[in-house]
Amino acid sequence: MCISVLQLFYSFFKSLVGKDVVVELKNDLSICGTLHSVDQYLNIKLTDISVTDPEKYPHMLSVKNCFIRGSVVRYVQLPADEVDTQLLQDAARKEALQQKQ
Amino acid sequence: SLFINPQQKCTVKTIVIASNIQSFCCLFELTEKHLVLLRDGRTLIGFLRSIDQFANLVLQQTVERIHVGKRYGDIPRGIFIVRGENVVLLGEIDLEKESDTSLQQVCIEDILEEQRLQQQSRQEAEKTKHLALKERGLVMPRSDIMDEYGVQHQY
Numbered sequence: 001m002c003i004s005v006l007q008l009f010y011s012f013f014k015s016l017v018g019k020d021v022v023v024e025l026k027n028d029l030s031i032c033g034t035l036h037s038v039d040q041y042l043n044i045k046l047t048d049i050s051v052t053d054p055e056k057y058p059h060m061l062s063v064k065n066c067f068i069r070g071s072v073v074r075y076v077q078l079p080a081d082e083v084d085t086q087l088l089q090d091a092a093r094k095e096a097l098q099q100k101q
Numbered sequence: 102s103l104f105i106n107p108q109q110k111c112t113v114k115t116i117v118i119a120s121n122i123q124s125f126c127c128l129f130e131l132t133e134k135h136l137v138l139l140r141d142g143r144t145l146i147g148f149l150r151s152i153d154q155f156a157n158l159v160l161q162q163t164v165e166r167i168h169v170g171k172r173y174g175d176i177p178r179g180i181f182i183v184r185g186e187n188v189v190l191l192g193e194i195d196l197e198k199e200s201d202t203s204l205q206q207v208c209i210e211d212i213l214e215e216q217r218l219q220q221q222s223r224q225e226a227e228k229t230k231h232l233a234l235k236e237r238g239l240v241m242p243r244s245d246i247m248d249e250y251g252v253q254h255q256y
Contacts, residue, residue, distance in 0.1 A: 062199035063192035
């Protein structure tokens, strides 16, 4: 049932490849980086990463690129001017209506 | 999944994995070490030999790294097979950046002792906080166990 909604967000993230995002994980780690790629599971690959919060996480110091499993993402913070929220809202509403039928 | 035979000389520099429907977003260099963060809070470092769309991993010459403050210690673990659901993050270690860090390596016994002390003081602080909140009528979930998403917060 959720497949088409995932498709929507997969396409949405694909359109944001190359932009700088901040991914907040469920373990409270926040990572800033350039969105390199995304897949159907919403797994995210970031390049040129930096840990945004103070270095409570010293093990990330030597990592430049990383792959993040989709299931551990809590939020993806996006630059406001890169997202057409009206368009996204309309698309999401359309998906929801289609699913109801 | 794509499996690389470690006996062969690894001349393959990058692997691109495509599932039969859409391509899996993993483009990796195989010559460098990788860092894996697990849901239980552990950090593994090793050579990545295999990965698939579920993030199931095979790591060779794996080392479990324990960080306490600015110090760390490594426990050699050999070959690891990690089920994808336990993976939080997989990172490529940049060798230049690794030699730049201000972290200091200590022996295993020392770091385990430091970790034990750190966890002890955390638990005591947690207990006091828990008690103080309880007295005010608030019951907070214990943070040393995993939350409902199964992810360990305190590293």
